[in-house]
Amino acid sequence: MTDRAELPPIPPSRQVVTAIPGPRSLALAERRAAVVAAGVSSAVPVFLERGHGAIVVDVDGNRFIDLGSGIGVTTIGHTDDAVVAAASEQLRRLTHGMFTISAYESYVRVAELLAEHTPGDHAKKSVLLNSGAEAVENAVKIARKHTGRSAIAVLEHAYHGRTNLTMAMTYKAMPYKAGFGPFAPGIHHVPGSYPFRDGLSGADAAARTISHLEKAIGASDLAAVVAEPIQGEGGFIVPAEGYLAAIQDWCTANGVVFVADEIQSGMARTGRLFASEHLGLVPDVVLTAKGIAGGLPLAAVTGRAEIMDAAHPGGLGGTFAGNPVAAAAAVAVFAEIERRDLLAEGRRIEATLRPALLDLRSRHPVIGDVRGLGAMLAIELVHPGTLDPDPAALASVVRFALEHGVLVLTAGTYGNVLRFLPSLATTDEQLLDAVGVLDEAFAAL
Numbered sequence: 001m002t003d004r005a006e007l008p009p010i011p012p013s014r015q016v017v018t019a020i021p022g023p024r025s026l027a028l029a030e031r032r033a034a035v036v037a038a039g040v041s042s043a044v045p046v047f048l049e050r051g052h053g054a055i056v057v058d059v060d061g062n063r064f065i066d067l068g069s070g071i072g073v074t075t076i077g078h079t080d081d082a083v084v085a086a087a088s089e090q091l092r093r094l095t096h097g098m099f100t101i102s103a104y105e106s107y108v109r110v111a112e113l114l115a116e117h118t119p120g121d122h123a124k125k126s127v128l129l130n131s132g133a134e135a136v137e138n139a140v141k142i143a144r145k146h147t148g149r150s151a152i153a154v155l156e157h158a159y160h161g162r163t164n165l166t167m168a169m170t171y172k173a174m175p176y177k178a179g180f181g182p183f184a185p186g187i188h189h190v191p192g193s194y195p196f197r198d199g200l201s202g203a204d205a206a207a208r209t210i211s212h213l214e215k216a217i218g219a220s221d222l223a224a225v226v227a228e229p230i231q232g233e234g235g236f237i238v239p240a241e242g243y244l245a246a247i248q249d250w251c252t253a254n255g256v257v258f259v260a261d262e263i264q265s266g267m268a269r270t271g272r273l274f275a276s277e278h279l280g281l282v283p284d285v286v287l288t289a290k291g292i293a294g295g296l297p298l299a300a301v302t303g304r305a306e307i308m309d310a311a312h313p314g315g316l317g318g319t320f321a322g323n324p325v326a327a328a329a330a331v332a333v334f335a336e337i338e339r340r341d342l343l344a345e346g347r348r349i350e351a352t353l354r355p356a357l358l359d360l361r362s363r364h365p366v367i368g369d370v371r372g373l374g375a376m377l378a379i380e381l382v383h384p385g386t387l388d389p390d391p392a393a394l395a396s397v398v399r400f401a402l403e404h405g406v407l408v409l410t411a412g413t414y415g416n417v418l419r420f421l422p423s424l425a426t427t428d429e430q431l432l433d434a435v436g437v438l439d440e441a442f443a444a445l
């Protein structure tokens with residue numbers, strides 16, 4: 001049993017009762033500065049104490065509507081009752097087995113659920129891991145072993161992680177790469193599709209990408225193209241229609257493994273279980289992490305059985321990978337998505353939030369673009385009438401929102417994108433209340 005029964009319920013509304021940050025957060029920040037490495041920075045200056053559903057509470061008792069969900073991790077809601085119950089029960093039974101030594105059922109169950117629910121009805125197999133970056137790393141290992149080729153292509157504006165290999169695959173130098181090289185070799189960045197900025201149709205953007213793949217890399221050396229169906233850190237960039245389907249077709253025709261990095265866009269984030277479904281994709285390999293276990297660390301590589309089985313026994317794994325508590329939480333997440341029809345909740349959030357954001361754009365010309373799918377929406381800020389990014393306006397808006405009890409995240413290669421990743425437990429009332437705060441924030445610019 002959890003001890004939440006003994007904790008007072010969290011009211012479902014925002015309430016700011018101290019300066020932001022409050023005195024307790026400030027005291028913790030001082031302790032932190034002495035012992036936590038400076039390289040680990042936090043976007044928000046408050047320390048959290050609790051959370052439930054769409055609300056987080058800081059150590060000073062301030063309540064925030066959380067529109068970021070820890071970057072789309074608590075998609076199902078903070079401390080979701082079913083996830084807490086499943087993880088607590090598993091904690092008491094078995095907390096570690098090390099799957100590569102002694103197996104347990106929840107790992108197998110997660111692999112069954114992924115085989116059933118990722119796009120396509122071909123035979124699929126999975127490997128479970130701890131983090132998104134580790135999933136990306138393993139996808140690269142598997143694709144290389146399967147194809148006997150070494151080159152990997154990624155798109156401009158991509159984000160794939162912070163390990164040495166995934167830093168090489170991530171686009172943005174500051175803060176992710178600057179000074180941390182040299183990076184793993186064999187990674188090629190190719191142009192992608194960013195309709196707001198390049199104005200290209202899906203077909204024209206795909207032709208440009210394919211030309212790079214063929215001319216600068218060469219299909220016969222290329223093991224995999226790794227792409228986010230909707231680019232996350234890059235700024236919630238939805239590619240032009242048909243773009244990724246054309247890239248996938250080219251991969252299939254050339255024996256290249258097409259890997260969809262659904263770490264941010266997957267697991268019911270966009271009103272479908274995977275964003276690939278919106279784009280007509282059936283990727284050879286799908287990567288999941290962030291939202292898969294309701295806040296516990298878990299990631300997966302799921303792909304065509306013949307690709308996944310290319311790696312020899314002992315070639316994949318890790319001490320904590322596929323931990324039984326995290327796996328039990330993931331089983332609960334899949335069950336709750338079905339039981340509460342959370343895909344419909346993603347569509348509801350889009351139906352409420354998108355018109356509200358378009359209305360903001362009609363009144364605040366600094367908002368150049370409104371885009372995204374489901375509960376993965378964003379607005380891009382520019383100097384009115386231009387494509388020049390306005391990161392300063394974004395910083396003011398984020399600050400104002402936080403001081404008024406709304407937690408929003410930024411994104412974008414140019415640091416000028418406000419991204420919305422509300423949990424699927426967020427009510428329309430909470431969404432519209434938060435947009436009202438943003439309206440004031442834009443008016444105050």
Ligand SMILES: *Cc1c(COP(=O)(O)O)cnc(C)c1O
Binds near residue numbers: 130136160162264
């Ligand atoms: C967050 C993210 C990663 C890295 O995941 P970590 O768990 O932070 O290692 C990789 N790809 C995408 C698309 C992500 O959003």
